[in-house]
Each structure stands twice: as C-alpha cells, then as structure tokens.
Amino acid sequence: MTTFLTPQQRADRTAAAVEAAVATGRGLGLPVAEPTVLHDLFSVVVHLAPLPVVVRIPTVLPRPDDMAAIARRQQDELDVTRWLADRGIPVIAPSPLVPREPVQRDGFSMTFWPFVEEARDKEPDYVANAESTADLHAALRAYPGRRLEFLSAADPGFIADSLAGLGQHPDLIGAAELDRARREWQILEPLVRSRSAFENRFPGVDLQPIHGDCPPANIFRAVDGDLYADFELVTLGPVEWDLAALGPEHEAAYNRGARRNGTRPLDEEVLAFVNALGALRFIATLALVPQLPELMGYLKPAVDRWQATPFAADMSS
Template sequence: MITDEQRAARTARAVAAAVAAGRDLGLTVIEPEVLYDVFSVIVRLAPSPVVVRVPTVLPRTTTLETQLADQRRELAVAAWLGEQGLRVVKPSPLVPVEPVRRDGFAMTFWEYIEFIEDANLSAEYSAKLIAKLHAALREYPGELEFLNGLDPFIPDGLARLEDRPDLLDPADLVRARREWEVFRPMLESEEAFAKAFPGVTVQPVHGDSPGYNLIVTTEGDLYADFELVHRGPIERDLAFTGPEGIEAYNAAAGELGLREVDERVLRTFEAVGLLQVVACLSMAPELPMLVDGLKPMIDQWRETPFPG
C-alpha cells in the first residue's frame, strides 16, 4: 500500500505539473488550490478561472494513447453539449481544447465553477436531469465506443486480486470471475447486447453515475465528468437510482420521447456495477481509502444472489 507520505508527494507532483502547464499556456497562477484528490487531483489555478483535472490513479490497462483518446472524447462531448445549450461544465475557453502532457501526467483544463458544498439532490430530481441529458446526448454526432470501462478493466482487476487475499477473499474472487463469465458474452459488443436484450435500444450515455456527477451551484445544476462517455443502454446511467428515481425518469422520458427503463437491463447493470466495484479493489494499493470506501458495496454484493 502506498503510504500517506507517498500519496502526498504524488499530489504535490500533480499540482506542480498543473501549475507549470497552466503557466506555459499563458495563465496567471498565484495560489493553486486542490479541490479534490481521489482518482484525480483537481486543481484550481487561482486567480485564473480555470480548473485542471490531473488523473493520478488509473487502471493498469490504461495506456497513454487510450488515456489521451478518452480525454479528447470527454472534451469534445462536453464542448458539444455546451454548444447545444445544456448546462454542463465546459472546457476552459482560455486554453486550447486538448489534453496537455506535463511531467508524466496527461491533464485537461476546465472552466471554474463556484459550487455549493455538501448539497444533496433527491433521486427523483436527479433522475429527471439524467433524462434531459439522455435526450441531448442521443443527438451527439461523434463516434463513441460501446460500453467503455468494463472490459478489460473487470477481468484485469480480478486478475490483480488473485494474490491479494488481504483485499478480497479467494472465495469472493471465484464468485466474481464466475459472474463476469455470465455477463461478458452479452456485453462484449453491441451485436451481442442486441441478441441478449432484443428491442432494447442503445445511445450515447454518460457512463459514470451522472446523478452523482452533478455540480450544484447557486445559478443551477451542471452536468460534469464525462470521462467514461460511451454508447450503451440508458440503464447504464440509472443503476442504483431506486424505484422512486426510476419512476421519475420514466415520467420525464415520456415527455422527451425516450423509452422507459427496461427492468431486466437495469438489474443486469446493477449487478455489473457491483462487479466493477469488486474489480476496483485492485486499485487500493495506489489508493488505500478504497478499502473502507468500497466496503458497503462489497458487502451488498456478497448479499445478493448469484446473477447466473
């Protein structure tokens, strides 16, 4: 496990890289401020109205090429949504809309937004916003991968846990691998998905719990964090929303011309979401807080019936 000192040093390197990259791009940076530090270090380049996201903890399967491709896709989608008038955190207009490489990091630059800390949105309210996002995203003209973030992340994460019984009990690992063998054939391609779930349409989706990636401001709520945007079923964005949230989504979907939630697909992606959490434990050596942070969902996974 990485030590607190090592993690602090990693954060400091990320901040230094963001500051240096910002100054190279002509930004005034006097008092950089770390706003968030988990999988990425989020740095405000004060007094410039710019925030830099510097990923520091990445899956082993991520290469520089795939990371840059993901970042370019995120920037393109967020910029396009902003052009359509959707309230979204947009790329900073003060620098080129491109990922920047500096000192071993690849980072992206975003507009700074004043947000309300510890704001809580109801599941019903968030679900309505997800429906509005889906209505906008279905018109996105760019190319997107199908179900980004599952394979090879899940099988590689489980492989990394094979020699880590301190992180995951061997019996749990056996179950997780059996579950992935259930899901993999139906999710490995758009064609396979269509065969497994006839009549269930796919479209561009956020890909990373958009209801939890809303930034609450005094002037309205903004969509954020499109790092995993891809093509998939709408249920991918609605896992663990709860019955009230699903009911609210379906009502909003009807008004927006979207289809309603398919319960079988929803259950599938809730089960896959729990399996992703299990695989995410493989990143705990680089981010020890995951051990305690993921425990409630790991316990929930253990209590659910085997999905086969």
C-alpha cells in the same frame, strides 16, 4: 500481503500533479499565482488562481502508463461537453482560455475547465437528478460521437485483469467471493465485449451516447444552477447503464423524466444486466485500493450489498 501507498507517497503524488498542472498552465500563458487543490481522490483537481481555470489530473488509474488511451478518453469528454454547451444544455464545458485538448506533462495527462462556484449550502437531490438524467439522455441522442466505443465505461479489460490479479490479494477479497465474481464474469463478459451479442440478447433496446459514470451523482450544484459534469467515462450504451445500482426510487424518477420528454423508460432486463455488471466493476475496483487506500471505505458497502444478492442470472439465454 498487499503493499499500500503510504500517506507520504500519496502526498508526493498530489504535489507532483499540482506542480505539473502549474507548469503546464504557465506554459500555456496563464499567470498562475495561487494554485489550490479543490479535490483529491481519483483525480487531483487544481484551481489555478487567480484565473477562473481548473485543471483535472487523473492519478488513480487501471493502466496509468497508457497515456494514449487516457488522452483519447479525455478528448471524448472535452468534445461531448463542448457539443452539449453549444446546444444550450447546462453542463460544465471546457475552459475557453486554453486549447480544447488534453495536455501531458511529467507522466500526467490533464484537461482544463472553468472554475464554477459551488452552492455549498444546497444539498444534492439524487432523486431529482435521476429524473434530470432522462433529459441529458434526450439531448445526447443526437451527439455524433463516432469515436465512442460500446460500453467502454465498464472497461471489460480492467474487470478481467483485476479479477485475475485479485487472487494475489486475500486481504482485499476472500477466496469464495472472488470465485463467485469470476463465475459471474464468465456469464456477463460476452455481453460487454460484443455489441452484437448485447443486441442479440436484448433485441429492440436502443444504444446511444450516455454519460457513463452515474450522472445523478455527477450533477454539480453551482450557485447559478445545476450543471451536468464529469463525463470522463462517456460511452455508447443503453441508458440503463447510467442508473446502475441506484435502486427503484431513482429508476422511477428516471422513468418520470423519460415520459415527460418522450424517450423510452428503463428496460427491466437490461437493468438487471447493468446492475450485475456494475457490481462486478465495484469488485474489480478493489485492485485500485493499493493506489488509494481510503478507497476501501467507499467500496466496502457496495461489496457487502453484492454479497447479499443472489448469484447473477444467466444473461446469455
């Protein structure tokens, strides 16, 4: 049976992340007095009060020991958000109080951001956010992003490893469902692994820098206005990836935004591809449940939806 992190182990991990953040902040010359945890799920987010500085420390990761890979991804996020901010795009940019680079300490890799007051009385409008995503894509088209890899946000290595290993965890996914996921992955994997294979399958569909992690759900409701946020999975890919699994209403809203700013609408065939790929990424994420047991509650609705859909069409033809 699967061994899950206990509540005490989870609390110890959070405490260690906070301790590392405080020590790092003080090492950078920040007079930290009252560290406050703002968020604790895939990352521990700590406000280094009284300063307007927030530290984000990823703690639930597919490959937590690959510190170099974590830092590369974090540096990409720091670079793209600074670039967007310099061009007047409303985005949470890196903190100006510390160097703009990841810092590693005690087995954690962390980045520093400004503290932004949240408008807690404002409900998110995900449809409006989907329309706004077209504006973000229009801005990102000019980002040089030479280091960005094709669809790295999908993390095909993680999907492959997870689908291989989940056979040892029948309490996380049934044998029939896992078999289906593995067969779908055989169809989709070549198009994720190879940019040229994708371009051959979807000719004329341009690739560009994209947010990588569902931007309609990652627009921060700040007191002074909405801000694009959480570019941890920034990648090179089709714009459709940022709308994966959101459904027709959000797709229509995105297309309204695209028409308004003169960029292309969503391609239906590419949407079918990213929706199938996004579903498999949800399945693969089951492998992280032992690190974060409450994650099952977030994943189960997505897994149930996937089980109710037809088998992924043959994308290779």
